Amino acid sequence: xxxxxxxxxxxxxxxxxxxxxALDDVSFTVAPGSFCVLLGLNGAGKSxxxxxxTRLFALQKGEIRLLGLDLMRHPGAxxxxxxxxxxxxxxxxxxxxxxxxxxxxxxxxxxxxxADQRTAELLKAVGLADRAxxxxxxxxxxxxxxxxxxxxxxxxxxxxxxxxxxxxxxxGARADILLLVRGLIARExxxxxxxxxxxxxxxxxxxxxVLHKGQLRAEGKVTDLLLKTGAGDMRSxxxxxxxxxxxxxxx
Amino acid sequence: xxxxxxxxxxxxxxxxxxxxxxxxxxxxxxxLHQRERFIxxxxxxxxxxxxxxxxxxQVLGVSIIPPYDTYVLYDVYITPGLMAMIQLFNGxxxxxxxxxxxxxxxxxxxxxxxxxxxxxxxxxxIAGTLVSVLQVYAYLVIAWFWDIQPPPLGYxxxxxxxxxxxxxxxxxxxxxxxxxxxxxxxSGIMNFVIFPMFFASSALYxxxxxxxxxxxxxxxxxxxxxxxxxxxIRFALYGQMNWLAFAVTAGCALVFMSxxxxxxxxxxxxxALRGAPGAGA
Numbered sequence: 001x002x003x004x005x006x007x008x009x010x011x012x013x014x015x016x017x018x019x020x021x022a023l024d025d026v027s028f029t030v031a032p033g034s035f036c037v038l039l040g041l042n043g044a045g046k047s048x049x050x051x052x053x054t055r056l057f058a059l060q061k062g063e064i065r066l067l068g069l070d071l072m073r074h075p076g077a078x079x080x081x082x083x084x085x086x087x088x089x090x091x092x093x094x095x096x097x098x099x100x101x102x103x104x105x106x107x108x109x110x111x112x113x114x115a116d117q118r119t120a121e122l123l124k125a126v127g128l129a130d131r132a133x134x135x136x137x138x139x140x141x142x143x144x145x146x147x148x149x150x151x152x153x154x155x156x157x158x159x160x161x162x163x164x165x166x167x168x169x170x171x172g173a174r175a176d177i178l179l180l181v182r183g184l185i186a187r188e189x190x191x192x193x194x195x196x197x198x199x200x201x202x203x204x205x206x207x208x209x210v211l212h213k214g215q216l217r218a219e220g221k222v223t224d225l226l227l228k229t230g231a232g233d234m235r236s237x238x239x240x241x242x243x244x245x246x247x248x249x250x251x
Numbered sequence: 252x253x254x255x256x257x258x259x260x261x262x263x264x265x266x267x268x269x270x271x272x273x274x275x276x277x278x279x280x281x282x283l284h285q286r287e288r289f290i291x292x293x294x295x296x297x298x299x300x301x302x303x304x305x306x307x308x309q310v311l312g313v314s315i316i317p318p319y320d321t322y323v324l325y326d327v328y329i330t331p332g333l334m335a336m337i338q339l340f341n342g343x344x345x346x347x348x349x350x351x352x353x354x355x356x357x358x359x360x361x362x363x364x365x366x367x368x369x370x371x372x373x374x375x376x377i378a379g380t381l382v383s384v385l386q387v388y389a390y391l392v393i394a395w396f397w398d399i400q401p402p403p404l405g406y407x408x409x410x411x412x413x414x415x416x417x418x419x420x421x422x423x424x425x426x427x428x429x430x431x432x433x434x435x436x437x438s439g440i441m442n443f444v445i446f447p448m449f450f451a452s453s454a455l456y457x458x459x460x461x462x463x464x465x466x467x468x469x470x471x472x473x474x475x476x477x478x479x480x481x482x483x484i485r486f487a488l489y490g491q492m493n494w495l496a497f498a499v500t501a502g503c504a505l506v507f508m509s510x511x512x513x514x515x516x517x518x519x520x521x522x523a524l525r526g527a528p529g530a531g532a
Contacts, residue, residue: 054359054363055362055363056359056362075365076262076365076366076367077365079363079364079365080365082363084359084363086356086359088356089356090356090357090359090360092277092281092357094280094281094284095277095280095281095284099277099280102273102276103273103276103277104360105273106269106270106272106273106274106276107270107273107274107360107361107363107364107366107371108270108364108365109262109263109265109266109267109269109270109365109366110266110269111265111269
């Protein structure tokens with residue numbers, strides 16, 4: 001058996017907007033089947049990283065591999081393995097939930113019959129089976145998020161990336177979404193990259209990547225980071241990690 | 252759990268067709284949902300036809316010029332121009348909706364598809380063109396009752412011309428949408444694209460009359476691709492072919508389309524220079 005291929009691998013990725021450096025030599029991997037939290041304050045470079053992984057921006061420097069596929073050389077094949085939930089809402093508000101799903105399926109070359117079947121299955125999984133025919137506009141913020149997550153899974157991706165998916169949700173809806181995504185990975189057996197600035201979304205078994213001002217501050221399991229910083233919880237560990245100005249590199 | 256390196260999934264021709272169909276279907280649904288857009292797309296040329304053309308009927312005499320083999324009323328003369336105008340507005344409107352899509356993130360959903368980006372943008376163009384062709388036929392139905400009755404076969408022969416013109420104007424709109432960062436409203440496009448293109452063309456007056464008035468304007472009209480779009484439609488509506496108009500329209504369609512595809516390419520395009528669409532860095 002060959003070695004396991006990382007779900008996502010970034011090597012020496014840098015990005016700048018004009019003179020402003022948004023990412024500076026960032027390298028990390030997301031192990032297969034893991035729940036990886038990308039932790040950083042606003043402006044840390046998380047969204048830039050997402051735009052690179054989802055190929056909205058060209059890679060200026062470095063290398064990104066999705067399940068071993070080079071994003072520059074095999075963009076189509078790599079994107080087929082990727083499910084994305086963006087920070088801003090990307091559903092068509094005037095269409096029904098099912099219509100949004102059908103459109104997304106078509107964009108992945110999935111026919112009507114399979115799309116219908118998969119839609120029913122996923123909407124059931126996110127607890128919205130009865131809302132398929134409703135216009136997206138009539139859903140609540142938390143429901144829209146659940147629909148977007150279900151939609152991202154429609155084409156059976158093996159890596160799901162979410163850019164601050166709990167932004168703008170109340171505490172109850174936030175907990176629901178987290179629970180849902182953790183349940184879904186267990187069910188569908190995929191890897192997750194979850195970007196957030198909230199340390200309470202992290203669980204002990206997760207791996208964590210800490211990004212600050214475009215630089216990688218730490219990478220490792222929760223226990224490693226606690227050990228490294230000597231902090232009692234992830235919140236203090238995060239504060240400690242972004243406070244050390246000189247330290248860089250993986251734990 | 253073991254995950255092996257992904258084998259590139261095959262995109263079959265059937266999958267390409269499903270994708271294209273899905274893009275067209277969504278565009279059609281969106282159009283149906285925006286009822287005001289359909290009504291204004293229909294009312295605009297009818298206002299020109301019922302009011303403007305009726306008023307100018309006596310002022311402007313049109314001599315016998317090809318493709319007409321008899322004297323025609325001014326209403327009949329401007330009909331191809333108004334058909335092209337419908338497509339011009341539609342092309343610019345879909346460019347606006349692409350800017351809106353980019354802000355709203357729908358563009359992100361489209362560009363996440365594993366199909367080649369050029370194919371996705373082309374699919375979007377086809378979808379917009381089909382919508383504009385439907386609008387033109389709706390206009391022709393009403394115009395028929397206003398005694399604008401081209402030969403029956405003309406309704407069929409004009410179809411390829413409408414598709415080509417739709418592609419050209421849609422591609423122009425798409426190119427503009429990639430250049431424009433943010434559009435506050437439609438007036439910028441109106442003033443700087445639609446009005447100059449429409450008025451400096453053969454849509455409202457035959458070019459020989461323009462030449463009598465202003466040789467300079469005549470020259471401008473002749474290099475305006477919209478003039479050739481109008482003439483292509485005019486000839487096709489009467490079952491005739493205007494090769495020059497065809498060549499210019501097809502050439503411009505190709506150039507605009509290639510430029511738009513380049514502009515949306517992440518490695519060369521303008522999107523990267525501008526920073527993140529929507530959310531910001």
